[in-house]
Amino acid sequence: xxxxxxSTAVARREFQLFARRKSDWANPLMFFVIVCSLFPxxxxxxxxxxxxxxxxVIFVGALLATLLTLPRLFDEDARDGSLDLLLSSNEPLAMLxxxxxxxxxxxxxxxxxxxxxxxxxxxxxxADVALMLALGVAIAVPTxxxxxxxxxxxxxxxxxxxxxxxxxxLPLTIPTLIFGAGAxxxxxxxxxxxxxxxxxxxxxxxxxALSPLAASAALKISTD
Amino acid sequence: MALSLHINGVQLERGGRSLFPPLTxxxxxxxxxxxxxxxxAGKTTxxxxxxxxxxxxxxxxAWRQDGNPTTAAAATTFVGHANAxxxxxxxxxxLSYATSLAGQIYRPVLVxxxxxxxxxxxxxxxxxxxxxxxxxxxxxxxRLLLRxxxxxxxxxxxxxxxxxxxxxxxxxxxxxxxxxKAGAIVVLTSHQDFAIDSAKTTEVLL
Numbered sequence: 001x002x003x004x005x006x007s008t009a010v011a012r013r014e015f016q017l018f019a020r021r022k023s024d025w026a027n028p029l030m031f032f033v034i035v036c037s038l039f040p041x042x043x044x045x046x047x048x049x050x051x052x053x054x055x056x057v058i059f060v061g062a063l064l065a066t067l068l069t070l071p072r073l074f075d076e077d078a079r080d081g082s083l084d085l086l087l088s089s090n091e092p093l094a095m096l097x098x099x100x101x102x103x104x105x106x107x108x109x110x111x112x113x114x115x116x117x118x119x120x121x122x123x124x125x126x127a128d129v130a131l132m133l134a135l136g137v138a139i140a141v142p143t144x145x146x147x148x149x150x151x152x153x154x155x156x157x158x159x160x161x162x163x164x165x166x167x168x169x170l171p172l173t174i175p176t177l178i179f180g181a182g183a184x185x186x187x188x189x190x191x192x193x194x195x196x197x198x199x200x201x202x203x204x205x206x207x208x209a210l211s212p213l214a215a216s217a218a219l220k221i222s223t224d
Numbered sequence: 225m226a227l228s229l230h231i232n233g234v235q236l237e238r239g240g241r242s243l244f245p246p247l248t249x250x251x252x253x254x255x256x257x258x259x260x261x262x263x264x265a266g267k268t269t270x271x272x273x274x275x276x277x278x279x280x281x282x283x284x285x286a287w288r289q290d291g292n293p294t295t296a297a298a299a300t301t302f303v304g305h306a307n308a309x310x311x312x313x314x315x316x317x318x319l320s321y322a323t324s325l326a327g328q329i330y331r332p333v334l335v336x337x338x339x340x341x342x343x344x345x346x347x348x349x350x351x352x353x354x355x356x357x358x359x360x361x362x363x364x365x366x367r368l369l370l371r372x373x374x375x376x377x378x379x380x381x382x383x384x385x386x387x388x389x390x391x392x393x394x395x396x397x398x399x400x401x402x403x404x405k406a407g408a409i410v411v412l413t414s415h416q417d418f419a420i421d422s423a424k425t426t427e428v429l430l
Contacts, residue, residue, distance in 0.1 A: 088325075
């Protein structure tokens with residue numbers, strides 16, 4: 001009962017912050033838009049070439065845009081002291097972190113999921129590939145935030161933490177990038193994307209099970 | 225309904241350096257524990273350890289409710305230097321978040337009464353970012369009054385009088401005295417002089 005109360009409160013606060021500070025979700029989206037719209041100018045406008053790089057560019061753009069938001073996870077709270085409220089709660093910290101990441105995935109992910117198919121038309125990708133890309137991004141964003149939460153927790157209030165967090169997380173993001181982009185490419189070449197999609201989803205489930213625990217342990221160590 | 229605190233040979237470290245010799249203190253309901261010491265003596269770290277936010281390198285901190293062990297999370301409310309309020313949210317939103325995490329049911333009436341007592345009821349809907357330091361401090365002190373019932377939780381106050389004007393300081397002193405009468409434990413650090421009417425005061429010099 002009070003766990004539900006506490007995790008709802010964590011998620012609600014996240015949404016209140018999204019409503020108050022539009023830049024929290026608009027900045028990653030703008031970043032994504034900039035990356036995706038600059039590439040065609042750099043590589044030329046032949047639709048065959050664009051089609052080949054499109055999937056990769058959109059996926060990497062979404063990945064980087066998500067990584068950009070990781071410092072938001074704990075740093076601000078550490079500065080204003082509200083992290084102490086989270087840490088001194090009687091409820092399991094892992095569940096509260098999970099609630100937070102879920103809300104964040106929604107706030108950051110939803111705009112990216114909507115934007116990804118729009119940009120696939122810029123890269124002359126067919127509609128079924130666009131949908132697969134949206135699905136891939138929808139799985140990738142929570143995965144990245146979950147994995148990133150561990151690094152963000154470990155480096156909370158560390159100097160230069162933002163870049164260090166991204167560097168730490170980078171290797172762990174590669175599986176979801178390979179499988180997510182792979183699934184969309186399979187669709188592009190007219191093959192079945194089920195294998196890639198399953199592996200990408202499996203990685204999400206793996207992160208879902210382990211990373212809240214790891215992040216809560218890391219957070220306790222780094223704030224002790 | 226009696227809270228007690230047992231600090232057993234507690235030692236704390238900061239940056240690999242031991243802060244003070246092993247500390248052993250036991251206090252019961254209605255006691256004001258006044259923690260004194262120079263800058264860097266480890267007052268804040270001790271308070272964080274009492275709140276369960278830092279773990280001692282040796283010894284243990286034990287909270288008991290009617291003799292039964294309880295967690296620091298259930299037994300204490302910690303108000304530190306930072307106000308634990310997000311600038312973009314309103315006072316009431318911040319307090320609602322704090323009470324939910326502390327495992328208390330959020331009752332608007334109770335929050336209203338707490339803000340009224342601290343004289344910041346009219347700021348309830350203002351964003352914290354638009355408030356002055358003193359107003360923020362008062363709003364964050366309202367967290368203390370959101371306990372289940374008077375005396376139910378120990379108050380851990382790190383420099384509570386900083387940024388408060390004379391009248392507000394007097395009012396806070398009175399609130400602390402009332403809470404002590406109701407059977408709470410109040411642990412306090414302060415570099416300012418204060419006058420709290422309490423039956424039992426224990427001084428700890430770090």
